[in-house]
Amino acid sequence: MILALSTTTEVASIALATGDRIVQTRFESRRELARTLMSRIDRLCLDAGVGPGSLTAIAVDRGPGSFTGARIGVATARALASALGLAIRTETSLALLCRAARHTAPSCGPHRLVLAAVESKADEMFVMPFSWLGAEASAPIPLAFEDAPEFARRHAGALLVGAPWRNPAVPRSLTNWSEPAGRDWDYPDAATLATSATGELPPERVEPLYVRVSQPQAAEGQGPRRWRPGDVFVRPLRGDDVEDIVAMERQCFITPWPRGDLVADIRRRSGSYYIIAEDSDGSPVGYAVVWFVFDRGHVASVAVLPEWRRKGVAKRLMLELFAACVARGMRTVSLEYRASNRAAAQLYEELGFQVDGYRHNYYTDTGEDAVSMILPDLLAADVRQRLRRIRITLEAGH
Helix, strand or coil: CEEEEECCCCEEEEEEEECCEEEEEEEECCCCHHHHHHHHHHHHHHHHCCCHHHCCEEEEECCCCCHHHHHHHHHHHHHHHHHHCCCEEEECHHHHHHHHHHHHCCCCCCCCCEEEEEEEECCEEEEEEEECCEECCCCCEEEEHHHHHHHHHCCCCCEEECHHHHCCCCCHHHHHCCEECCHHHCCCCHHHHHHHCCCCECHHHCCCCCCCCCHHHHHCCCCCCCCCCCCCEEEECCHHHHHHHHHHHHHHCCCCCCHHHHHHHHHCHHHEEEEEEECCCCCEEEEEEEEEECCEEEEEEEEECHHHCCCCHHHHHHHHHHHHHHHCCCCEEEEEEECCCHHHHHHHHHHCCEEEEEEEEEECCCCEEEEEEEECCCCCHHHHHHHHHHHHHHHHCC
16 A cells, blocks of 8 residues: 655645555645645545555655645655655656656657646746656756747647646747647646655655755856757758758758759658758758658758757757657667768767668769668667767757
């Protein structure tokens, strides 16, 4: 029997779970949480016919969210676990929101991008993107309500989960880019926590997740910074991007695709997927395309303007192509590059590709060989960990 506590948002919940049976109560937590939490736990146990001796573990939502709510929830879990000689399982409020949406939201498949958010303070939220890689940042991201539409635009197609996305201070234009989830997923859920929290810690090692630092620490530049639009934004191709792609081909390659062939491939939407990288002014700085061939994705081209190279643009483009492959159920990715292109070799090796062979005299302009590479399984645990580290490093660079 697991007792789970989620008290980090304005709607708190307590749940008891054993086998397939879950009993839960939800309540507003803005007032008198410290005074009423234990009595609510006692009432739930009484209604379920459960005594303290029946509990086998305590689970607690450790935040982020309300500073007071997180502190009270963790302190209560620690006191109970210590008294009963039990371990504590923990999860973050943002991961709980994502997990609940993935399991039950009709429009949220296992690989759809989720932007989970909880309240922070009057003018901002804490947000975490979750993709097929898992959490895409190393820590919750403070996001001002006024910046929410641009954040949603840069995560186009995501499912927006959590009450802050409905805050009246959030400009409604964000819905042009992403889809708000239903109100059933506005707050972290203790029932989800009871059935999903893994790992066990001794009570003394469990601490609330406080994202904010003290004012003196903030004055010294410590702690998280609010999200601001970075230098590069990757998005899907639009109809008016064709000439930009043609121009980038000519700037980036010794032998660019003929314009007619390139335009024909762009129009072949079902068999290929094009993405554009643009700077903060909206000017294109790179593009990439993957072809969907039977059960795999084949990266046909990655182009970055010379002045934007070695700034992570190619990595961002590749990560988005990988996400497109995963969304289509394709786990294998292949590509070729010129044998003399050491920069490409370094990039693809860092991403986890393996040499799969050579094509002699492949490039007709120079007679140079092509190196064939393959990434066998995008969903393999080690590959996902590698790619997640790369994405987090890119985000930290902003």
